Amino acid sequence: MPRIAVLVLAHKAESLPYLTALLPEPFEVFVHFDAKAGDPPDLKQHNVRYITPRHAVYWGGFSMVEASLALLHAAISTGDFERFLFISGDTLPVRHSASLAEALLWPHVEYIELKPIPDDPATHGQSREEISARWGTGHAGRFYNFQYWDSLLTNPFTEAELMRATGLDQANVQKLRGEAAHLVRSLAGRLPLRPRLFQKFFFGSQWWDLSRKLVERLQDQIFSDQTKEYFRFMEVPDEHYLPCIIGNQREILEKNGQCILGPPVFRDYATEARGQAFASAETLRGAAANQCLLMRKFDPKAAPNVADAILAGRYADEILGL
Numbered sequence: 001m002p003r004i005a006v007l008v009l010a011h012k013a014e015s016l017p018y019l020t021a022l023l024p025e026p027f028e029v030f031v032h033f034d035a036k037a038g039d040p041p042d043l044k045q046h047n048v049r050y051i052t053p054r055h056a057v058y059w060g061g062f063s064m065v066e067a068s069l070a071l072l073h074a075a076i077s078t079g080d081f082e083r084f085l086f087i088s089g090d091t092l093p094v095r096h097s098a099s100l101a102e103a104l105l106w107p108h109v110e111y112i113e114l115k116p117i118p119d120d121p122a123t124h125g126q127s128r129e130e131i132s133a134r135w136g137t138g139h140a141g142r143f144y145n146f147q148y149w150d151s152l153l154t155n156p157f158t159e160a161e162l163m164r165a166t167g168l169d170q171a172n173v174q175k176l177r178g179e180a181a182h183l184v185r186s187l188a189g190r191l192p193l194r195p196r197l198f199q200k201f202f203f204g205s206q207w208w209d210l211s212r213k214l215v216e217r218l219q220d221q222i223f224s225d226q227t228k229e230y231f232r233f234m235e236v237p238d239e240h241y242l243p244c245i246i247g248n249q250r251e252i253l254e255k256n257g258q259c260i261l262g263p264p265v266f267r268d269y270a271t272e273a274r275g276q277a278f279a280s281a282e283t284l285r286g287a288a289a290n291q292c293l294l295m296r297k298f299d300p301k302a303a304p305n306v307a308d309a310i311l312a313g314r315y316a317d318e319i320l321g322l
Helices: 016-021 062-078 097-104 128-135 139-143 159-166 170-188 212-223 225-231 241-247 250-255 269-273 281-289 304-311 315-319
Strands: 004-010 027-033 048-050 083-088 115-117 201-203 208-211
Touching: 004 016, 004 062, 016 027, 016 304, 027 062, 062 083, 062 212, 062 225, 083 212, 115 139, 128 139, 139 201, 159 170, 201 241, 208 212, 208 241, 212 225, 212 241, 225 241, 241 250, 281 304, 281 315, 304 315
Parallel strands: 004 027, 004 083, 027 048
Antiparallel strands: 083 208, 115 201
């Protein structure tokens, strides 16, 4: 059977062993473990390897792209893979491994989300709120503004982590972060607009499964310095990097018989909105019944019955009902 490279972006040691336990051959698993997250778990499987160097990954920063490109490069450099599946470390398959491999290997199929974004240069210098009021989403402004979230000081989701790192109380950390954010906005506002690199703009889930043929075709653009610099100071660039590259090739791909099916990873937003943040036996079984491939947000502490079933080899029949 053709080999599949699974590229895992991980930052939690607890969930990772359960994912890799469900990925035997023909899967070859490459793991990037966040440099901020301490020591990675000791994974004994012969088809699993950690890549180095490790990047400190910040949600919404370019470090997300750097880590994903490092994973893709490691897989390309290591072997002849037919598919490249990119997922997070808290993901679980919701199919038997053989069924998952078969679906991922469907010919002429690419799993990636490509949602078009309005092209509006007038968003330059506008706030996220102003852009959202006009377009119903803040995505439109990301291409005409600059941001830097690859730091504890400037990332909007790292307040608690910065408090632990500095020993400062919340009030002082908020003051420090406010001053840093003001400085970044001031400097970013002086930068000239990016040279236009794409005819159309897209966004989508950062999780995907792509064929070797497509990766080889776009490899130079994916890894080019020009492409990296275009996205380097963009807000949440991982939602745009590959969607923009592939979205601008979509018409050609479809004329050549390729089918874009959307992302391979299911996330139960409806359940999360009701206050259940993590995948449970119920939501995993529902995803399996709906013919999904994988599901995010598994926490073994929140779903110990799922964790126990995986370790006992009863996951498919006991949890998924397959």
